[in-house]
Amino acid sequence: MLKKIKNSWNLLQNMGWRYTKFRIKHELLRRTGMLKKKFPVNPSYKQYITLEQWKAQSVNFFFKNRESLSFHRNPTSEINKRFQNLKEGEFVFFNSVKFNIGKDYDWITNPETGFKYDIQKHWTQIADFSKEAGDIKYVWEKSRFSYLYDVIRYDYHFNEDCAEFVFSEILNWINSNPINCGPNYRCSQETSLRVLNWTFALHYYCDSLFLTDKVFNKIQFAIYWQMDHVYKNINFSRIAVRNNHAITETLTLYLTGLLYPQFPDAEKWKQKGKLWYEEEIAYQIYEDGTFLQFSMNYHRVVIQLLTWAIVLAEKNNESFSPVVYARAKKSLEFLRICMIDENGYLPNYGANDGALFFKLNDLAFRDYRPCIDAFANALKVDLLFGKKYEDVDWYGIENKSMDTWKPDSGIYSFNKGGYYIFREAGSLTFIRCGNHKDRPSQADNLHLDVWYKGQNILLDAGSYKYNTDEETLKYFMGTASHNTVMLDDHDQMKKGSRFIWYHWTQCKNVFYEETESTYNFKGSIFAFDHVSKNTIHEREIIKIKGKPKWVIKDSIINKPSKIFMKQLWHLPLQHLPVRWKSVNENNEEIKANITQGFISELYGKKELSGRIIFPTVDNKIITEFEIEG
Numbered sequence: 001m002l003k004k005i006k007n008s009w010n011l012l013q014n015m016g017w018r019y020t021k022f023r024i025k026h027e028l029l030r031r032t033g034m035l036k037k038k039f040p041v042n043p044s045y046k047q048y049i050t051l052e053q054w055k056a057q058s059v060n061f062f063f064k065n066r067e068s069l070s071f072h073r074n075p076t077s078e079i080n081k082r083f084q085n086l087k088e089g090e091f092v093f094f095n096s097v098k099f100n101i102g103k104d105y106d107w108i109t110n111p112e113t114g115f116k117y118d119i120q121k122h123w124t125q126i127a128d129f130s131k132e133a134g135d136i137k138y139v140w141e142k143s144r145f146s147y148l149y150d151v152i153r154y155d156y157h158f159n160e161d162c163a164e165f166v167f168s169e170i171l172n173w174i175n176s177n178p179i180n181c182g183p184n185y186r187c188s189q190e191t192s193l194r195v196l197n198w199t200f201a202l203h204y205y206c207d208s209l210f211l212t213d214k215v216f217n218k219i220q221f222a223i224y225w226q227m228d229h230v231y232k233n234i235n236f237s238r239i240a241v242r243n244n245h246a247i248t249e250t251l252t253l254y255l256t257g258l259l260y261p262q263f264p265d266a267e268k269w270k271q272k273g274k275l276w277y278e279e280e281i282a283y284q285i286y287e288d289g290t291f292l293q294f295s296m297n298y299h300r301v302v303i304q305l306l307t308w309a310i311v312l313a314e315k316n317n318e319s320f321s322p323v324v325y326a327r328a329k330k331s332l333e334f335l336r337i338c339m340i341d342e343n344g345y346l347p348n349y350g351a352n353d354g355a356l357f358f359k360l361n362d363l364a365f366r367d368y369r370p371c372i373d374a375f376a377n378a379l380k381v382d383l384l385f386g387k388k389y390e391d392v393d394w395y396g397i398e399n400k401s402m403d404t405w406k407p408d409s410g411i412y413s414f415n416k417g418g419y420y421i422f423r424e425a426g427s428l429t430f431i432r433c434g435n436h437k438d439r440p441s442q443a444d445n446l447h448l449d450v451w452y453k454g455q456n457i458l459l460d461a462g463s464y465k466y467n468t469d470e471e472t473l474k475y476f477m478g479t480a481s482h483n484t485v486m487l488d489d490h491d492q493m494k495k496g497s498r499f500i501w502y503h504w505t506q507c508k509n510v511f512y513e514e515t516e517s518t519y520n521f522k523g524s525i526f527a528f529d530h531v532s533k534n535t536i537h538e539r540e541i542i543k544i545k546g547k548p549k550w551v552i553k554d555s556i557i558n559k560p561s562k563i564f565m566k567q568l569w570h571l572p573l574q575h576l577p578v579r580w581k582s583v584n585e586n587n588e589e590i591k592a593n594i595t596q597g598f599i600s601e602l603y604g605k606k607e608l609s610g611r612i613i614f615p616t617v618d619n620k621i622i623t624e625f626e627i628e629g
Contacts, residue, residue, distance in 0.1 A: 010416045023240055036122050043179060047329050049260060049263065055259060060315040061259065061312070062312070091105075093603075096603055096604050104555055105138075107176050110138045112135065112138050116132040119181055119182040123180055126185075135466060135467040145173075148169075148200070149358060152204055154203065163209075167312075170198055188229065193357055219326060224263055227252070231265065242438070246280045247280045253269040258316060282323045294442075299334075301357065304601075312323075337427075338527060347456070352463045360374075363389075384404055407423055415510070419431070428449075431523070431541060433446055433523035433524075434507050443478050443501060445505040445527065458625075459609070460481070462476065466499075474491075478491040486565075488563050488564050503530050532559065536556070537554070539552065539553070556620075561617070564615050570611055584620060590615070595613065597611035
């Protein structure tokens with residue numbers, strides 16, 4: 001009981017009174033049924049805007065219609081394959097795992113577990129996490145309608161009209177999901193994405209014979225009530241969640257008000273959505289361009305949304321507060337500096353659920369170049385990639401005058417987010433050493449990622465799933481799957497339920513410098529507070545210039561004498577030859593424990609990785625790491 005009280009007090013200290021009061025109030029409203037009353041089921045039909053009014057409105061989208069697009073058609077076998085698979089009911093979840101869900105999928109069955117949600121239940125009665133149901137994201141994935149971009153790209157590049165298929169999919173969803181009922185109303189971000197993706201399809205097919213008054217009437221009614229839901233539930237994302245969910249939802253409120261001005265609440269949604277969106281960008285993207293979720297993939301989510309925001313505002317002679325553009329440009333710099341030149345990949349750092357909302361190209365999920373390039377173009381920056389990616393054409397971005405920029409070799413520091421990068425021809429050294437004023441999702445401070453000739457030699461294991469068994473969750477979210485140090489089998493922070501950590505790690509100090517022959521980093525964090533008070537992990541990293549060689553020195557201050565200090569390293573099974581040498585503080589060799597771990601490059605997909613552990617009861621480990629290939 002005393003332990004629970006201490007954990008609750010620690011959680012309150014971490015999250016603050018605003019969060020705590022909101023969660024208590026929200027739970028009371030949910031349990032008493034008062035929250036349910038705010039979200040009516042099956043409201044009476046009303047025509048808020050006619051098809052004729054919508055077509056005639058003076059609002060600009062990325063493009064006018066299907067016929068107005070004239071960029072180069074490239075009917076690749078990859079586009080054709082994805083479309084044909086979709087038509088046959090074969091669906092790729094999270095850009096990763098494939099399921100045959102059939103041509104008559106019901107939108108509420110988890111294809112992994114077979115669990116079918118009760119579509120008659122109000123969304124407030126649907127559980128996010130359930131052992132029986134499995135990961136609810138498997139149900140949400142198709143219902144966000146991001147797969148429409150595969151259909152639309154097939155339509156454009158093969159010059160075949162797919163409007164009938166697209167509208168049949170949208171109408172089938174509307175007919176199968178009563179307003180405010182079932183799992184697909186459980187998350188307002190999913191609802192927002194659905195509206196954005198339907199809107200993209202509506203504009204592309206706006207002059208299609210299949211977009212009849214009857215079809216449009218059903219869609220406009222469904223869009224209005226979904227956005228009514230988002231607006232009424234917005235504080236859950238803005239207070240309880242406060243991450244990319246809030247950015248998605250507030251932006252969608254603004255864009256819905258902008259693009260559907262005849263809706264009764266359009267002006268209110270537009271004004272408040274814009275104000276809230278500006279506040280979220282200012283809060284969630286730090287001054288140095290790093291993102292509060294400490295996740296590369298969720299940062300990509302944010303820049304895709306920023307691309308929508310910046311381009312559509314400009315096309316309609318609107319703009320955001322200066323802080324939005326300032327944080328956007330800093331984000332661009334941060335992500336480009338972390339990007340691997342050879343393949344466009346970034347370290348698989350932080351939570352990664354496979355999200356890529358607006359995929360407008362054929363490249364791999366891990367390749368950030370198309371999204372970063374479109375984002376840069378929206379900001380009038382040429383990153384000198386040497387080619388234009390298709391995304392830019394879909395967004396209708398036409399810049400005649402742009403600044404040019406690419407990162408040089410050297411040390412780059414992002415002190416607010418706590419990232420330090422050594423860039424060098426052929427290699428990238430990525431270090432995390434940061435504070436947590438916002439909730440961390442993984443216990444991975446002082447993680448080290450090493451890339452050489454485009455290959456991730458020392459890697460981050462990824463996320464795998466958000467709803468799986470406790471042992472697997474602990475591994476992927478915990479310290480054990482990162483290139484840092486553990487004390488026995490203890491994580492840096494104490495694990496709570498789901499996404500909760502107690503005793504957040506904090507940066508104590510950082511020093512870095514470039515010399516004639518090396519790049520040097522030295523940082524320390526307060527960690528393992530639940531194991532021993534006043535414990536500090538110090539890490540020094542030396543990169544030898546011009547050679548694929550690193551020296552890593554780890555020390556634990558105030559380590560209990562009988563506890564093992566374990567230095568962890570994760571490698572792909574197939575990698576270039578590596579030479580290791582590890583000694584303790586007395587210069588005595590430490591024997592490596594070579595085993596296997598797991599890696600999840602894509603959500604829902606788990607593979608074996610190499611794992612090397614150097615254990616000692618001493619307080620210090622010095623390891624030399626050199627790639628021989």
